[in-house]
Amino acid sequence: xxxxxxxxxxxxxxxxxxxxxxxxxxxxxxxxxxxxxxxxxxxxxxxxxxxxxxxxxxxxxxxxxxxxxxxxxxxxxxxxxxxxxxxxxxxxxxxxxxxxxxxxxxxxxxxxxxxxxxxxxxxxxxxxxxxxxxxxxxxxxxxxxxxxxxxxxxxxxxxxxxxxxxxxxxxxxxxxxxxxxxxxxxxxxxxxxxxxxxxxxxxxxxxxxxxxxxxxxxxxxxxxxxxxxxxxxxxxxxxxxxxxxxxxxxxxxxxxxxxxxxxxxxxxxxxxxxxxxxxxxxxxxxxxxxxxxxxxxxxxxxxxxxxxxxxxxxxxxxxxxxxxxxxxxxxxxxxxxxxxxxxx
Amino acid sequence: xxxxxxxxxxxxxxxxxxxxxxxxxxxxxxxxxxxxxxxxxxxxxxxxxxxxxxxxxxxxxxxxxxxxxxxxxxxxxxxxxxxxxxxxxxxxxxxxxxxxxxxxxxxxxxxxxxxxxxxxxxxxxxxxxxxxxxxxxxxxxxxxxxxxxxxxxxxxxxxxxxxxxxxxxxxxxxxxxxxxxxxxxxxxxxxxxxxxxxxxxxxxxxxxxxxxxxxxxxxxxxxxxxxxxxxxxxxxxxxxxxxxxxxxxxxxxxxxxxxxxxxxxxxxxxxxxxxxxxxxxxxxxxxxxxxxxxxxxxxxxxxxxxxxxxxxxxxxxxxxxxxxxxxxxxxxxxxxxxxxxxxx
DNA sequence: CTGAAAGCGCTTACAG
DNA sequence: CTGAAAGCGCTTACAG
Numbered sequence: 001x002x003x004x005x006x007x008x009x010x011x012x013x014x015x016x017x018x019x020x021x022x023x024x025x026x027x028x029x030x031x032x033x034x035x036x037x038x039x040x041x042x043x044x045x046x047x048x049x050x051x052x053x054x055x056x057x058x059x060x061x062x063x064x065x066x067x068x069x070x071x072x073x074x075x076x077x078x079x080x081x082x083x084x085x086x087x088x089x090x091x092x093x094x095x096x097x098x099x100x101x102x103x104x105x106x107x108x109x110x111x112x113x114x115x116x117x118x119x120x121x122x123x124x125x126x127x128x129x130x131x132x133x134x135x136x137x138x139x140x141x142x143x144x145x146x147x148x149x150x151x152x153x154x155x156x157x158x159x160x161x162x163x164x165x166x167x168x169x170x171x172x173x174x175x176x177x178x179x180x181x182x183x184x185x186x187x188x189x190x191x192x193x194x195x196x197x198x199x200x201x202x203x204x205x206x207x208x209x210x211x212x213x214x215x216x217x218x219x220x221x222x223x224x225x226x227x228x229x230x231x232x233x234x235x236x237x238x239x240x241x242x243x244x245x246x247x248x249x250x251x252x253x254x255x256x257x258x259x260x261x262x263x264x265x266x267x268x269x270x271x272x273x274x275x276x277x278x279x280x281x282x283x284x285x286x287x288x289x290x291x292x293x294x295x296x297x298x299x300x301x302x303x304x305x306x307x308x309x310x311x312x313x314x315x316x317x318x319x320x321x322x323x324x325x326x327x328x329x330x331x332x333x334x335x336x337x338x339x340x341x342x343x344x
Numbered sequence: 345x346x347x348x349x350x351x352x353x354x355x356x357x358x359x360x361x362x363x364x365x366x367x368x369x370x371x372x373x374x375x376x377x378x379x380x381x382x383x384x385x386x387x388x389x390x391x392x393x394x395x396x397x398x399x400x401x402x403x404x405x406x407x408x409x410x411x412x413x414x415x416x417x418x419x420x421x422x423x424x425x426x427x428x429x430x431x432x433x434x435x436x437x438x439x440x441x442x443x444x445x446x447x448x449x450x451x452x453x454x455x456x457x458x459x460x461x462x463x464x465x466x467x468x469x470x471x472x473x474x475x476x477x478x479x480x481x482x483x484x485x486x487x488x489x490x491x492x493x494x495x496x497x498x499x500x501x502x503x504x505x506x507x508x509x510x511x512x513x514x515x516x517x518x519x520x521x522x523x524x525x526x527x528x529x530x531x532x533x534x535x536x537x538x539x540x541x542x543x544x545x546x547x548x549x550x551x552x553x554x555x556x557x558x559x560x561x562x563x564x565x566x567x568x569x570x571x572x573x574x575x576x577x578x579x580x581x582x583x584x585x586x587x588x589x590x591x592x593x594x595x596x597x598x599x600x601x602x603x604x605x606x607x608x609x610x611x612x613x614x615x616x617x618x619x620x621x622x623x624x625x626x627x628x629x630x631x632x633x634x635x636x637x638x639x640x641x642x643x644x645x646x647x648x649x650x651x652x653x654x655x656x657x658x659x660x661x662x663x664x665x666x667x668x669x670x671x672x673x674x675x676x677x678x679x680x681x682x683x684x685x686x687x688x
Numbered sequence: 689c690t691g692a693a694a695g696c697g698c699t700t701a702c703a704g
Numbered sequence: 705c706t707g708a709a710a711g712c713g714c715t716t717a718c719a720g
Contacts, residue, residue, distance in 0.1 A: 049490035056697035146393035294638035400713030
């Protein structure tokens with residue numbers, strides 16, 4: 001911070017007429033300081049509006065009360081909700097959270113980890129799907145491993161191959177498969193998928209789980225029925241337009257995230273396609289706003305805030321054991337008005 | 345951070361066979377270091393996976409590259425979108441953002457400012473409406489003022505009375521008034537307002553602006569037609585249920601935020617009240633998802649990301665002048681399908 | 689261009 | 705219970 005000087009512990013000590021050591025102890029609540037002196041120190045600190053310098057504190061050996069959280073985009077409801085869970089637990093433990101958005105730039109993710117290492121953050125949380133890219137994985141590991149070696153805690157939400165870290169893993173495959181079975185049970189036989197980029201593990205897992213469930217029922221999902229677009233609301237909108245242009249004949253569409261499904265639903269409406277009358281639509285995640293859509297969205301419900309809480313708890317309750325811990329979280333299919341039996 | 349020791353500059357210097365000073369200069373890109381030595385230092389740092397200790401750096405006089413952002417709740421789309429703007433500008437300037445959620449606890453807001461002071465954050469951004477509470481205002485000022493005196497930058501989004509800080513001010517009053525006029529022009533004469541807690545300045549300003557516009561047209565807004573509830577989606581839901589139970593006779597409802605309007609719309613639907621056929625509904629903010637509602641929501645559009653960008657820019661481009669700067673941002677009424685002329 | 693040394697603001701053995 | 709002093713890991717005048 002540029003600018004004029006701060007009030008220091010020395011100022012407080014001088015004002016209270018005690019030594020630096022005593023001032024430090026009084027402020028940190030050491031039991032060994034006498035009533036009289038403690039009162040003087042507290043009064044002086046108050047009077048001078050003293051704010052201890054965390055940098056000096058950490059450098060002198062105190063624990064650093066900050067944790068870093070890296071996600072793709074804070075404004076995405078999926079991340080925002082997970083972040084909410086993270087911050088609640090952090091707040092309960094008097095931890096300050098540094099939140100970074102990578103905007104899906106792999107290089108930025110690495111740069112942030114590096115900055116958090118430099119900060120000596122006590123823990124780093126990586127929220128969101130990894131990139132399927134060997135070089136990137138190695139570069140990330142090159143930051144993470146020295147950090148862990150120096151005692152840093154790392155936890156991730158969603159899979160991160162090639163990293164020995166504690167993780168919270170939503171079972172994307174099983175959730176998507178369960179959704180597939182539920183949609184089959186409704187009577188659908190012609191499906192399409194609106195997907196995000198295939199270099200995200202989450203995308204791949206959800207497509208695979210869905211495809212497998214269909215295959216088990218003897219229903220094929222052709223490559224032509226998978227439309228790839230951005231992992232955003234606008235991506236979903238675009239993908240749905242593309243799908244409709246292809247005249248795929250699908251009676252039921254699975255968007256791999258709710259956020260994409262929201263865009264898809266609006267695109268369908270704009271094109272005069274009624275959901276679910278003309279076409280059923282389902283998403284994944286159960287972000288809170290999907291209850292308020294018309295029709296309300298069928299989806300696979302993930303306990304998003306809990307995901308964040310679990311991750312933060314893994315990081316806080318460090319386990320010095322050898323193996324990395326995994327918290328598996330299951331999704332639950334929630335059928336709402338956006339899906340119905342196909343018309344004949 | 346607990347645990348084993350970190351690689352330090354001294355390790356790098358020893359490995360590169362240079363002095364501490366030279367290692368430091370080489371790593372910080374000082375032009376004065378010779379090619380040969382610079383290369384050795386860089387190689388050593390790379391080999392040892394050296395991450396400089398920010399705390400030591402800041403203590404020794406470097407600028408601290410972190411800014412603190414305090415908002416009510418990251419998972420609220422209004423804040424999340426503003427935060428997105430903040431983080432974009434921060435990212436462009438190689439600043440790390442520490443984001444805190446107060447969950448609307450005034451005491452927590454003060455505690456966070458205090459922690460950010462201790463961190464020597466180069467700037468603090470306060471996003472969101474202030475609390476109308478004298479004691480709280482004083483306590484906040486008691487943290488903010490010493491921070492500024494020591495050179496810290498502060499910027500706020502939305503009004504913060506009693507603080508001499510740079511600010512970005514959405515014109516809530518004028519926006520609500522413009523909305524009121526637009527709804528009057530549609531032919532409505534009986535209005536109701538779904539409001540958040542009155543101790544938030546944003547709530548008061550929006551109600552007042554709306555009420556004034558109606559008054560100018562000779563239309564009264566009775567206190568009984570203002571329903572107060574939580575400043576959330578569920579608050580909006582509850583407020584609408586309450587309003588319908590009161591059988592107010594309003595043909596048009598203004599929810600003071602889009603988030604509340606979303607809950608209100610679902611409540612109306614559940615009660616069999618059709619929007620806009622039976623009742624028009626409007627919000628405020630223009631968070632992105634309101635385009636995807638059915639019907640799409642009429643609202644006052646605020647350039648949310650820009651709000652965040654402006655705030656961050658104010659904080660970065662410090663102006664050592666006497667007066668605090670104000671960036672005023674106007675809202676624009678956007679009429680969508682959720683409002684229509686009243687039926688007779 | 690390079691290095692030895694002081695200093696940033698704390699905490700914490702070590703004495704007393 | 706209290707204090708003098710070392711040390712945390714850097715940066716930056718100050719010499720050379």
